[in-house]
Amino acid sequence: MSERIIEGSTTTLHPGKDGAGVVRRTVLPGGLRVVTETMPTVRSVAVGMWVGIGSRDEAPEHMGATHFLEHLLFKGTPTRDAMQISASIEGIGGEINAFTAKEYTCYYARVLDEDLPIAVDVLADVVTSSLVTEEDVESERGVILEEIAMHDDDPSDVVHEQFAAALYGDSPIGRPILGTVESINELGRERIAEYYHRYYRPRRTVVSVAGNVRHEEVVELVTRAYERAGALSGPAEFAPPRTSGPGADQRSGVRVLDRPTEQANLVLGTTGLSRTDDRRFALGVLNAALGGGMSSRLFQEIREKRGLAYSAYSYTSAYADTGQFGIYVGCLPSKIDDVLKICRDEVSRVVAEGLSADEIMRGKGQMRGGLVLGLEDTGSRMSRIGKNELVYDELMSVDEVLARIEAVTPDEIGEVAADVLMRPLTLAVIGPYGDKDFTDVVR
Numbered sequence: 001m002s003e004r005i006i007e008g009s010t011t012t013l014h015p016g017k018d019g020a021g022v023v024r025r026t027v028l029p030g031g032l033r034v035v036t037e038t039m040p041t042v043r044s045v046a047v048g049m050w051v052g053i054g055s056r057d058e059a060p061e062h063m064g065a066t067h068f069l070e071h072l073l074f075k076g077t078p079t080r081d082a083m084q085i086s087a088s089i090e091g092i093g094g095e096i097n098a099f100t101a102k103e104y105t106c107y108y109a110r111v112l113d114e115d116l117p118i119a120v121d122v123l124a125d126v127v128t129s130s131l132v133t134e135e136d137v138e139s140e141r142g143v144i145l146e147e148i149a150m151h152d153d154d155p156s157d158v159v160h161e162q163f164a165a166a167l168y169g170d171s172p173i174g175r176p177i178l179g180t181v182e183s184i185n186e187l188g189r190e191r192i193a194e195y196y197h198r199y200y201r202p203r204r205t206v207v208s209v210a211g212n213v214r215h216e217e218v219v220e221l222v223t224r225a226y227e228r229a230g231a232l233s234g235p236a237e238f239a240p241p242r243t244s245g246p247g248a249d250q251r252s253g254v255r256v257l258d259r260p261t262e263q264a265n266l267v268l269g270t271t272g273l274s275r276t277d278d279r280r281f282a283l284g285v286l287n288a289a290l291g292g293g294m295s296s297r298l299f300q301e302i303r304e305k306r307g308l309a310y311s312a313y314s315y316t317s318a319y320a321d322t323g324q325f326g327i328y329v330g331c332l333p334s335k336i337d338d339v340l341k342i343c344r345d346e347v348s349r350v351v352a353e354g355l356s357a358d359e360i361m362r363g364k365g366q367m368r369g370g371l372v373l374g375l376e377d378t379g380s381r382m383s384r385i386g387k388n389e390l391v392y393d394e395l396m397s398v399d400e401v402l403a404r405i406e407a408v409t410p411d412e413i414g415e416v417a418a419d420v421l422m423r424p425l426t427l428a429v430i431g432p433y434g435d436k437d438f439t440d441v442v443r
Contacts, residue, residue, distance in 0.1 A: 009236065010215075013385075013395045023385055023395060024215040028223060030231065031203030031238035035389045036218050037210040037381050045211030046110045046382035047119045049127045050390050052206075053199040054103040056172040056245050056319075064179020065187060065195045067100040068137075068144060072192065073107065074098070075136040077129040080122070088122045096122070100177055103242065103319060104390055110379055113212040117221055120207075124225035127205070132196055137189045145185075148178050155265045155430040156311075156330060158257065163267040163326060163428035166255035173245065173319065202231055203238045208386025211378040241391050242320040243276075252424035254438045256431075264333045264431035268343050268441065270423040272316050272323030273416075275391060280318065281367075281404045282412040283325070283420060287316050288363035289355050290346065291327055295362055297346050298327065308335045308342075320391070325420050333431045340427075340441050351421050354414045367405050371398065 009027050013035070016022035022038045055066050074096075075082050089096040094111035096119075107127055109119040151157050161176050168174030179187075209218045226232045252270075273280050291298035291314025302312040309331035317324045327347075331339050355363070374380050375398065388395050396404075425442040 010219075014397050022215075025389065026215070026219045027236040027238060028202070028219070028226070028232055029236055030201070030226075030234045031205075031236060032222070032226060032232065033206045033238055033389055034215075034219050034222050035206060035208045035385045036213055036215045037208075037385050038213060038215070039211050039378060039381065042212050042378060043113055044110060044378050045113050045116050045119070045209060045213055046108065046378040047116070047123055048106050048108040048206075048208045048382045048386045049123050050206040050208065050386045051105045051107075051127070051200055052103070052204040052239055052242070052390050053105060054101050055175065055177040056102045057199070058172055058175075058195075062187075062191065062195050063175060063183035064144070065192050066105060067178050068140070068184070068187060068192055069130075069132075069196055069200075070098045070100045070105055070107075071140045071144060072132050072136055072196075073126045073130040075140065076131050076133070077125045078131065079129075080125060085122060085126060088118060092118060094119065102173060102177065103245070104387070106383075106386065108379070108382070116209070116211075116213060116218070120209075120218070120221040121225050124207075124222065124229065127200065128226065128229035128231045130196065132189065132193045134189045137187075137192060141184060141187075144178065145181060148181060148184070151178060155259065155261055155263070156328075159265040159267050159428050159430045160326075160328070162255050162257055162430065163269065163426065164324070166253055166428050167269075167271065167324065167426045173322070202226065203234075206386050206389045208382050208389065210381035210385065241393060244321045245319070252426055252442060254427045254429070254442055256429045256433055256436065256438060258432065258434055259430055260432050261333070261430060263330050264336045264429065264433075265328075265330050266336065266340070266427065266429045266431075267326045267328050268340065268425060268427050269324060269326030270420065270425055272325040272420060273318060274321050274323055275318035276320075276393075277318075277323075279412065279416045279419075280316075282408045282416045283316055284367050285360060285363040285405065285408050286350070286355065286413050286417055287314050287325070288366040289359040290314050290350060292363070292366055297350075297359075298329075298343065301342050301346060302329060302331075302339060306338070306342075308332075308339050312339075333433070336429070336431065336433075340438075344441065347421050351417050354410055354417070357410075360408075360410060360413065364405055364408065368402055371401060371405075 014023040025035045092115045096109040098107040111119045312329045
């Protein structure tokens, strides 16, 4: 492919080793960023188009619009209908999909390296040139309502949604990504299209590609696709990573959803750390030791020793300005009091006594292994560099992240435990509990 000079700047974010793992970035007119990671030993490429807009950016009148758009963008453009969009990728043995999160949306495809031009062209067409017709809005409305119904039928999903709502109240970050039946029924074509044209701008967009590629070729393909859409203009200035957002104030309390389920589902937790907090590595080790696997305290105490539940784990999630730390358990409704007592006792014991040397070693090992093993394919590499470019100020190499994990000390774990685990607690429960009072759990 012939090359040409592209406006903007190109930077090597990571030099890689022996020609592999080189990460480069070019900023195009309008602020569109192209980030690639070279993996010369594979025969595939993964392409992602990341837009820095998520459900927490929605005003009340747009609730559910971000996820609605994720569906609508695959329905048709001036040059492709829905069938042509999917067939273009599936016809060459690839896959195409998308997902919506609280703070960003991603459209992605994975194809053979020789089919990179097709993947870039189709995704760019979808992201820049969706028609968002009245007919498509109405047909997809039914699909999304079915998706909400399917989600509502799974209490293990709903309880996490209820926990976020209890933790953050009726605020953008506390609301469901899918929206509600009421909000989806109220969203009309004009409101969705206005949201699309306001936020789906090059300065908010990152194109990330990982696999057997050359950076210059990817930049050329992206440039041509966006120029055809008339989407490249203006200075090469992009939106910086967000550092705050609406609706991040914590609330403490209990939310019980009374349902005649055979299993109770609960999440007990509090706010966590933001994604840029330097203490996140210590919290990660703490989380892994407390409830991150089969050897964790919670799993051993709740399942292995007492047989009170099938599933028990802890987790962390991070946003620009806040985060979550939670403990999930699914158990028989009659066992919930015992389970909650164990959760409270183990959290208190960690705060008072810290972790043992063996627990810290296992926690670090779990984090290291999870990081490295999770980056064995082009899709995960594409996600790492794309998300990183969108939400962080710099790209840490895998070795740098591993070093940060290894450097975590017992004192740092103790300090983050004393901070996060001593914050006011929030509890969400789904089960056949009527008016049962759980307020003592969060005091």
